[in-house]
Amino acid sequence: xxxxxxxxxxxxxxxxxxxxxxxxxxxxxxxxxxxxxxxxxxxxxxxxxxxxxxxxxxxxxxxxxxxxxxxxxxxxxxxxxxxxxxxxxxxxxxxxxxxxxxxxxxxxxxxxxxxxxxxxxxxxxxxxxxxxxxxxxxxxxxxxxxxxxxxxxxxxxxxxxxxxxxxxxxxxxxxxxxxxxxxxxxxxxxxxxxxxxxxxxxxxxxxxxxxxxxxxxxxxxxxxxxxxxxxxxxxxxxxxxxxxxxxxxxxxxxxxxxxxxxxxxxxxxxxxxxxxxxxxxxxxxxxxxxxxxxxxxxxxxxxxxxxxxxxxxxxxxxxxxxxxxxxxxxxxxxxxxxxxxxxxxxxxxxxxxxxxxxxxxxxxxxxxxxxxxxxxxxxxxxx
Numbered sequence: 001x002x003x004x005x006x007x008x009x010x011x012x013x014x015x016x017x018x019x020x021x022x023x024x025x026x027x028x029x030x031x032x033x034x035x036x037x038x039x040x041x042x043x044x045x046x047x048x049x050x051x052x053x054x055x056x057x058x059x060x061x062x063x064x065x066x067x068x069x070x071x072x073x074x075x076x077x078x079x080x081x082x083x084x085x086x087x088x089x090x091x092x093x094x095x096x097x098x099x100x101x102x103x104x105x106x107x108x109x110x111x112x113x114x115x116x117x118x119x120x121x122x123x124x125x126x127x128x129x130x131x132x133x134x135x136x137x138x139x140x141x142x143x144x145x146x147x148x149x150x151x152x153x154x155x156x157x158x159x160x161x162x163x164x165x166x167x168x169x170x171x172x173x174x175x176x177x178x179x180x181x182x183x184x185x186x187x188x189x190x191x192x193x194x195x196x197x198x199x200x201x202x203x204x205x206x207x208x209x210x211x212x213x214x215x216x217x218x219x220x221x222x223x224x225x226x227x228x229x230x231x232x233x234x235x236x237x238x239x240x241x242x243x244x245x246x247x248x249x250x251x252x253x254x255x256x257x258x259x260x261x262x263x264x265x266x267x268x269x270x271x272x273x274x275x276x277x278x279x280x281x282x283x284x285x286x287x288x289x290x291x292x293x294x295x296x297x298x299x300x301x302x303x304x305x306x307x308x309x310x311x312x313x314x315x316x317x318x319x320x321x322x323x324x325x326x327x328x329x330x331x332x333x334x335x336x337x338x339x340x341x342x343x344x345x346x347x348x349x350x351x352x353x354x355x356x357x358x359x360x361x362x363x364x365x366x367x368x369x370x371x372x373x374x375x376x377x378x379x380x381x382x383x
Contacts, residue, residue, distance in 0.1 A: 034368065036104065042357070059075065105155060145257040157245045226312075236304045297345060
């Protein structure tokens with residue numbers, strides 16, 4: 001609701017902030033839910049800004065491109081600018097909800113681990129002590145953060161797996177169509193039904209018969225998977241997804257919660273103009289994403305390749321013999337093919353997590369600084 005003329009007059013010369021425009025009951029609600037508000041805002045912004053890199057990363061993991069530029073060029077020629085954001089709706093909604101749930105669960109689990117450690121050892125609570133301004137992390141606090149992260153990753157996989165599968169299918173749907181076209185054309189040439197011709201169009205030309213291929217939306221992709229493969233089809237690649245998220249989340253939270261206070265303490269003696277706290281958040285956010293992805297990337301590649309193999313198969317016809325189950329590809333830790341797109345993934349992870357944690361931490365800080373009109377809480381108590 002807009003401010004009155006009198007209220008606007010009173011804001012002349014005053015910096016425009018949320019505290020200026022929001023009403024007391026709105027500020028009160030945000031303060032009560034500041035943690036989840038910060039998670040939701042940070043996740044939404046970082047997901048949208050980094051999504052094109054996520055799509056390029058997935059394509060390079062599954063298909064062969066010369067390099068990053070080649071992948072970007074061919075994606076644009078065949079799918080247009082919308083191809084870089086295809087399937088964005090599902091992760092934008094699901095990742096926001098899932099991250100709110102995961103951060104809430106993580107916070108409670110970290111405090112539980114800290115309490116158990118204190119009860120067993122008789123020492124002070126490591127998590128609470130590590131979060132005191134100016135304190136340094138300890139081995140016990142890092143272990144609690146990592147254990148809570150691992151538990152969070154394992155639990156959230158049950159929710160995130162279907163959403164990630166539909167996202168992946170949306171991102172590679174056009175490529176699957178093109179591979180099917182090549183296969184049928186190759187068979188037709190072999191049978192003499194059509195004259196010999198190149199299977200692949202020139203790199204500067206769109207695919208034959210269309211200027212752009214419009215992929216299916218996220219929800220249609222989900223419906224297609226359920227229709228062709230049943231509800232359990234939404235959990236294709238679940239085992240690899242579970243292992244990836246347990247290891248990745250342990251590294252993710254453990255790294256951030258350990259590096260941020262270390263960097264902040266290092267900058268405590270910096271000049272007053274130096275934004276030490278903001279730099280600490282940005283660097284810690286970037287490093288926690290890099291550390292987790294550097295280790296789990298082969299697992300993610302194997303998961304994506306397995307999901308691609310399953311989704312590329314024709315759906316089972318009712319009454320027909322069941323197709324043999326596809327085995328998951330081996331996780332070749334020292335194979336170059338398992339690291340295709342790693343540079344793109346690192347860039348995406350750096351951007352996403354630096355933005356997320358910067359917004360997350362600063363949103364909580366701004367909300368905590370809200371002020372209220374005199375008598376607000378007394379009025380609330382009377383009501």
